[in-house]
Amino acid sequence: xxxxxxxxxxxxxxxxxxxxxxxxxxxxxxxxxxxxxxxxxxxxxxxxxxxxxxxxxxxxxxxxxxxxxxxxxxxxxxxxxxxxxxxxxxxxxxxxxxxxxxxxxxxxxxxxxxxxxxxxxxxxxxxxxxxxxxxxxxxxxxxxxxxxxxxxxxxxxxxxxxxxxxxxxxxxxxxxxxxxxxxxxxxxxxxxxxxxxxxxxxxxxxxxxxxxxxxxxxxxxxxxxxxxxxxxxxxxxxxxxxxxxxxxxxxxxxxxxxx
Amino acid sequence: xxxxxxxxxxxxxxxxxxxxxxxxxxxxxxxxxxxxxxxxxxxxxxxxxxxxxxxxxxxxxxxxxxxxxxxxxxxxxxxxxxxxxxxxxxxxxxxxxxxxxxxxxxxxxxxxxxxxxxxxxxxxxxxxxxxxxxxxxxxxxxxxxxxxxxxxxxxxxxxxxxxxxxxxxxxxxxxxxxxxxxxxxxxxxxxxxxxxxxxxxxxxxxxxxxxxxxxxxxxxxxxxxxxxxxxxxxxxxxxxxxxxxxxxxxxxxxxxxxxxxxxxxxxxxxxxxxxxxxxxxxxxxxxxxxxxxxxxxxxxxxxxxxxxxxxxxxxxxxxxxxxxxxxxxxxxxxxxxxxxx
Numbered sequence: 001x002x003x004x005x006x007x008x009x010x011x012x013x014x015x016x017x018x019x020x021x022x023x024x025x026x027x028x029x030x031x032x033x034x035x036x037x038x039x040x041x042x043x044x045x046x047x048x049x050x051x052x053x054x055x056x057x058x059x060x061x062x063x064x065x066x067x068x069x070x071x072x073x074x075x076x077x078x079x080x081x082x083x084x085x086x087x088x089x090x091x092x093x094x095x096x097x098x099x100x101x102x103x104x105x106x107x108x109x110x111x112x113x114x115x116x117x118x119x120x121x122x123x124x125x126x127x128x129x130x131x132x133x134x135x136x137x138x139x140x141x142x143x144x145x146x147x148x149x150x151x152x153x154x155x156x157x158x159x160x161x162x163x164x165x166x167x168x169x170x171x172x173x174x175x176x177x178x179x180x181x182x183x184x185x186x187x188x189x190x191x192x193x194x195x196x197x198x199x200x201x202x203x204x205x206x207x208x209x210x211x212x213x214x215x216x217x218x219x220x221x222x223x224x225x226x227x228x229x230x231x232x233x234x235x236x237x238x239x240x241x242x243x244x245x246x247x248x249x250x251x252x253x254x255x256x257x258x259x
Numbered sequence: 260x261x262x263x264x265x266x267x268x269x270x271x272x273x274x275x276x277x278x279x280x281x282x283x284x285x286x287x288x289x290x291x292x293x294x295x296x297x298x299x300x301x302x303x304x305x306x307x308x309x310x311x312x313x314x315x316x317x318x319x320x321x322x323x324x325x326x327x328x329x330x331x332x333x334x335x336x337x338x339x340x341x342x343x344x345x346x347x348x349x350x351x352x353x354x355x356x357x358x359x360x361x362x363x364x365x366x367x368x369x370x371x372x373x374x375x376x377x378x379x380x381x382x383x384x385x386x387x388x389x390x391x392x393x394x395x396x397x398x399x400x401x402x403x404x405x406x407x408x409x410x411x412x413x414x415x416x417x418x419x420x421x422x423x424x425x426x427x428x429x430x431x432x433x434x435x436x437x438x439x440x441x442x443x444x445x446x447x448x449x450x451x452x453x454x455x456x457x458x459x460x461x462x463x464x465x466x467x468x469x470x471x472x473x474x475x476x477x478x479x480x481x482x483x484x485x486x487x488x489x490x491x492x493x494x495x496x497x498x499x500x501x502x503x504x505x506x507x508x509x510x511x512x513x514x515x516x517x518x519x520x521x522x523x524x525x526x527x528x529x530x531x532x533x534x535x536x537x538x539x540x541x542x543x544x545x546x547x548x549x550x551x552x553x554x555x556x557x558x559x560x561x562x563x564x565x566x567x568x569x570x571x572x573x574x575x576x577x578x579x580x581x582x583x584x585x586x587x588x589x590x591x592x593x594x595x596x597x598x599x600x
Binding site for chain 1: 477479480483484486487488490491493494495496497498536540541542543545600
């Protein structure tokens with residue numbers, strides 16, 4: 001980690017795990033402004049746990065997470081909510097719950113006890129909806145949307161929360177291929193145009209390699225970080241397929257059967 | 260009709276309906292009184308006339324109790340449905356009313372068995388309501404702790420029913436052991452009655468219910484955040500422990516107090532929030548919370564009018580009427596299997 005640079009998210013000697021089981025140890029990584037990063041790794045390696053730890057939903061075994069130069073432990077839940085927004089895998093398809101109300105809830109850290117939206121809040125809500133291309137859906141109910149539309153609404157909610165960091169847990173799961181690309185393009189544009197630091201976990205390796213600025217990879221208790229080209233050249237990506245019947249082709253950047 | 264127009268329309272028509280039913284509830288009863296007599300009694304005519312005694316000592320307090328009970332049970336049901344993300348949650352179904360009943364049974368039946376007796380009305384009332392709070396709080400606490408580990412909706416419901424059955428079993432053992440006098444007062448209590456609330460009891464019921472309702476109004480924003488799930492709520496800065504604690508407090512006060520003085524009243528807490536969702540076509544608690552309170556109060560007035568069988572010299576137990584009114588709603592919710600959460 002370059003000590004001169006200011007990072008939005010910094011992991012300082014971070015070790016994660018549950019009880020006796022250690023997911024990974026001693027990760028020292030910094031994610032910067034406007035950086036679009038995919039978090040990859042096989043099932044159960046700790047991708048979700050890492051995202052949840054950065055969002056202060058879980059506690060680390062050891063080490064610390066810093067946000068914009070301050071340790072997470074010194075921030076109140078309100079201050080964390082103003083720095084990080086989280087798009088979880090929880091499906092929100094509540095009957096009668098309006099899209100605009102969901103996005104409006106993103107303003108929760110800034111509204112009064114009753115959740116009243118000011119003119120400025122409402123402006124931000126409609127901007128967020130416009131950014132994800134869902135302006136026409138404001139009065140629609142969440143249970144009438146498709147999976148892709150719902151994911152866009154949840155991203156708009158994160159945008160309305162107006163945080164420098166957005167974390168997303170498998171935002172492309174359950175989406176069809178065009179929608180996977182659309183969502184990733186949208187996220188990349190938000191990172192580059194709005195200067196957000198966006199970190200998302202995914203199993204779509206080819207999309208991650210193709211579209212992200214940097215890749216964070218957890219494998220076999222170790223944390224790897226670098227650009228797609230760098231990780232491929234070092235042969236790191238190939239580790240994902242050790243002990244399996246497929247392998248990674250560095251030329252086509254795809255996978256193929258070994259036999 | 261746009262959202263806010265529909266909301267206003269529903270609120271206005273419900274309020275009108277509430278007023279009409281309130282008048283009907285005071286006008287109708289086993290003794291038929293003319294509207295003129297009732298009016299005279301209300302505005303302070305001869306305080307010793309039969310009409311005046313019936314209206315001011317019985318019908319008016321009973322109508323006020325109906326309003327409070329309906330609003331209280333509905334508000335606690337709505338909070339539980341959102342907290343547990345479970346459309347079938349409610350104070351009765353989750354065994355919280357049973358917990359309160361067990362508390363009251365231990366107080367009304369257990370104390371005489373031990374040779375203790377609470378002398379004086381105030382002491383007795385405080386004992387009943389206090390033991391109901393403890394009983395309701397214990398069951399709610401266990402369910403909340405378990406629901407953190409077990410996310411399965413059905414498991415929580417079955418657990419609540421098990422608690423309810425266990426509480427009933429204990430109560431039956433107590434009943435079996437109890438002398439006739441204590442038993443009779445307890446059996447009358449279990450039948451549930453709005454009219455049985457004395458003015459002394461009302462002076463506890465009213466302020467406690469109002470406090471419970473005020474807390475639930477204060478919780479509308481966190482309840483809205485919980486609609487998206489706990490992860491979203493917490494990452495939006497919600498203090499989950501404090502919110503759980505407040506929901507716990509408000510539900511215990513509301514469901515416990517109502518059960519203490521009116522007996523276990525089922526199906527209002529579970530059914531009314533659903534009817535409010537359907538009528539208002541809303542999920543926002545800023546609308547749903549007051550709507551459920553208003554609708555609950557209205558429904559309870561209706562149940563009370565039906566239960567006193569105007570013109571007949573008998574009163575049906577209120578919980579039989581609420582069950583007959585509420586169960587169809589619950590069945591509709593199950594059959595339509597709407598994704599409420």
